[in-house]
Amino acid sequence: MARFRAVVISKAGDGPQEVAFSSLDDADLMEGDVTVQVERSTVNYKDGLAITGRAPVVRRFPMVPGVDAAGIVERSASSLFKAGDRVLLNGWGVGETHLGAYAERARWKSDWLLPLPAGFSADEAMAIGTAGYTAMLAVMALERHDIHAGSGPVLVTGAAGGVGSIAVALLGVLGYHVVASTGRAEEAGYLKELGAAEVIDRGSLSGPPKPLAKERFIGAIDAVGGTTLANVLSMIRYGGAVAACGMAGGLDLPGSVAPFILRGVALYGIDSVYAPKSVRLAAWERLDRDLDRARLASAMRRIPFEGVIDAARDIVDGKVRGRLVVEIG
Numbered sequence: 001m002a003r004f005r006a007v008v009i010s011k012a013g014d015g016p017q018e019v020a021f022s023s024l025d026d027a028d029l030m031e032g033d034v035t036v037q038v039e040r041s042t043v044n045y046k047d048g049l050a051i052t053g054r055a056p057v058v059r060r061f062p063m064v065p066g067v068d069a070a071g072i073v074e075r076s077a078s079s080l081f082k083a084g085d086r087v088l089l090n091g092w093g094v095g096e097t098h099l100g101a102y103a104e105r106a107r108w109k110s111d112w113l114l115p116l117p118a119g120f121s122a123d124e125a126m127a128i129g130t131a132g133y134t135a136m137l138a139v140m141a142l143e144r145h146d147i148h149a150g151s152g153p154v155l156v157t158g159a160a161g162g163v164g165s166i167a168v169a170l171l172g173v174l175g176y177h178v179v180a181s182t183g184r185a186e187e188a189g190y191l192k193e194l195g196a197a198e199v200i201d202r203g204s205l206s207g208p209p210k211p212l213a214k215e216r217f218i219g220a221i222d223a224v225g226g227t228t229l230a231n232v233l234s235m236i237r238y239g240g241a242v243a244a245c246g247m248a249g250g251l252d253l254p255g256s257v258a259p260f261i262l263r264g265v266a267l268y269g270i271d272s273v274y275a276p277k278s279v280r281l282a283a284w285e286r287l288d289r290d291l292d293r294a295r296l297a298s299a300m301r302r303i304p305f306e307g308v309i310d311a312a313r314d315i316v317d318g319k320v321r322g323r324l325v326v327e328i329g
């Protein structure tokens, strides 16, 4: 039986978790009807939380982290896929409860896999990854609220990060007036190239939130949560909406109900992990149609498989710009 390389998070009893490259074989894999040769993965904030143990993302030890994969089917007992098919996986608890993508080989349930969209290479699909597909879900939530290009300024928080970068690129191509909030002033040029009309300092969203502040944005995509989200809500124009998808700044929401009951503001929750297949297919179809490939390329950097543990530590420290593609096999 051929052995393969994987990143393994292990933990003995109540001790600290340990992370290292390890050699596994097929007997180590969990249940599933499709075996995949993983070609590419990526590094999302959640992968950083899993590898550093800063939040209880991993629910089973030992665990192979990695919530996103693009690869080639090696063996399939499912009628949905056959050997040689190119596939894509985002979420479904992979890297949390089921062995994930930071491995040269994986076994997953066919229901979790999508055919790799024809318009994307494995690199591009992982440059998008969960972060980008979540950004698309957030844009779609604003559209369902009838917020379109021309409705008014739309704010993106955590803009230089993964979700933020793809959200800025998507909204920019779609013609929105995008206001990008970042703590990294040096990334203003990058964000403007991606599609931001204005770049603001995230410090302007981090003070103690007022119940209502000046109405500035018709919509927002928030990857940060916490005080930032509370401030954002207080700045949304009458009838506007926020799509909340992240917690890079905190899990709490220390705000008031004033924006909801006095301005009719809506707060939409975005979950990518257990989104049904029909929603995923719609999001990937939209990404194929609307995401400018040159902007995607400018938000993406490739790293070798060996660099994934360090990159995961960097992302939770806010040091990663845009999206990383991990070259696995």
Ligand code: NDP
Binding pocket: 043, 044, 045, 046, 130, 131, 134, 157, 158, 159, 160, 161, 162, 163, 164, 181, 182, 183, 184, 202, 223, 224, 228, 244, 245, 246, 247, 248, 249, 250, 270, 271, 272, 273, 315, 316, 318, 320, 322
């Ligand atoms: P990144 O680390 O790439 O981006 C997060 C960005 O948030 C950072 O780059 C930084 O942007 C900003 N940020 C970080 N820390 C703070 C802080 N303390 N205060 C204010 N801003 C901060 O992560 P991802 O883009 O991969 O993920 C973003 C968030 O979205 C995460 O919380 C993640 O868990 C969540 N997520 C949720 C999904 C869902 O299904 N709901 C799916 C995917 C992600 P800048 O430097 O520009 O200020």
